[in-house]
Amino acid sequence: MRDSSIGSADGAAGSVTAVAAEARAADPALDALQTEEYTLNLGPQHPSTHGVYHAKLRLNGESIVGCENVIGYLHRGMEKLAESRTYAQFAPYTARFDYLAGVLNNWGYAMALEKLGGIAVPERAEYIRVIVAELQRIASHLVMLSSMVIDLNAVTGWMYAFTAREGILDLLEAVSGSRMNLNYIVAGGVTEDLPEEFEAKVKRTFEDLHARLDDFDRLVSGNEIFLGRTRGIGVIESGQALEYGMTGPNLRASGVDLDLRKDAPYGIYDKLDFDVPVLRGGDSFDRYHIRLLEIHESVRLVEEAMAGLPQGPVRTKLPKAWKPAAGEVFEQIESARGIQGYHIVSDGSAKPYRMHLRSPSFVNIGVLPELAPGLTIQDFVATLASLDIVLGEIDR
């Protein structure tokens, strides 16, 4: 692939090194030349860092020799805020953790509260939760796909995926009234039943989504420049991924078959028929590709849950001043980026004694200082994009 003119021009990482090696072989005196290492601050104000992520890179020419993650620019002290709010008051804050997958945050928090208080969830609500959560997962993955290709200068691909995402956000808006920061899944069920004509709307949106994804796939997945910049770049071995506690699509792209929806089913996932895509390469391309495959599985899940949607109530009402018994819970869900866990400690009052979020992105970026050395800057950007981080949940 690198033989073609486009591939080799773009796959600069390999060719620059090769040219340098050739030059050194031709003139031994070049070996004596030392270049000075320097520091480059990538971010926090840089579009390719997806928010306010900041990497302090040590560089030798184009090559990275050291990388340090600097985070905390978006730290809002949410865990401390939770301690001075009632359980219901804190619920809307949760969507601001992972703001690209708001409703999945809602779900994790609601599940923790339900376990803490022993609250039953009506069956219809469980189905609606899967529908809305999988729609949210599609929207989140579409952002990942589009932001990854625009990081690699593919502006057209970005527009395709973002337009498709807008269709999904319209559905979420129809359900909850809010495009991004939903407060829809609450302890005891969901806030409201699905709107009229929702099924028809979903059907239309999915037709559009399929068409756009096919276009996107044809535009990007086989594109030589895209392949040249992502194939074999930023490879994370399965053992390394586990060592760093990585979860979610990033782990599954490294060949580890672990998806809580399948392996520790919550809600009604055990009643639904779906596959968990697992890829073996562990490189940036596989992390991109697995999102594309997961979108199709999520579409399947939404359609299945739609077909099986039972009638009935959608919410178990809780008293206004809800006080769970003293105790603590840790509940985890499979979010769009990995395992999201809520640790809630109750002392019997109306406010949590302690609330902690286990956020997948926070742990996933831990691998970068080990992964970055040896990469060039453009490879680092591709690798970072493929890890799909959200600073809202990293910094909390």
Place this chain on the structure above:
Amino acid sequence: MRDGQDILKALGRGSAGPAGAGSADGDGPAGAARTAIAAARELAVRPSELVEVLASLKGLGDFVLIDIDAVDRPEGFDVAYRLLDRGGEGPAGIFTVKARADRSDPRLPSVMSIWKAADVMEREVWDLMGVVFEGRTGLKRILCKDDFEGHPLRKDYILVRTPRFPVREELRPAEGAEGGQR
């Protein structure tokens, strides 16, 4: 009171001494430990046992460290290590190992040598809760800025409202002046 005694025993730790190789179910110590873990889901250990227990759990092959967090209680800091039990053939789940650090001088051994993932997690717990992890390097603030004082998630941390736009001293109204306070 420590309900994890059988797990410790199966792992070959704790007061009961090492488990014999010929354990009852024929699976050896690892099998016995898996059975005990499946029943308990949680284990409280002394800080001195922490590293050994976590290393033994890692040795069983299915456990991955996914989170460390702490709760500030009057009795001390309860630090919880969440291990993802990949479950082998069975269902996955979370297994929690807890250790309590002293309230006045909280110190725990670092587990970074067991799982590299512990690096960012320990830094977070130190930053927000002030629990010192010993035997590692680079324990510095991660979410708060470097010159931040105190550990904000502690219960005795006093929240002070900082003015959004700091008022320069010379512009501050004189003591007792009218209309200076909002």
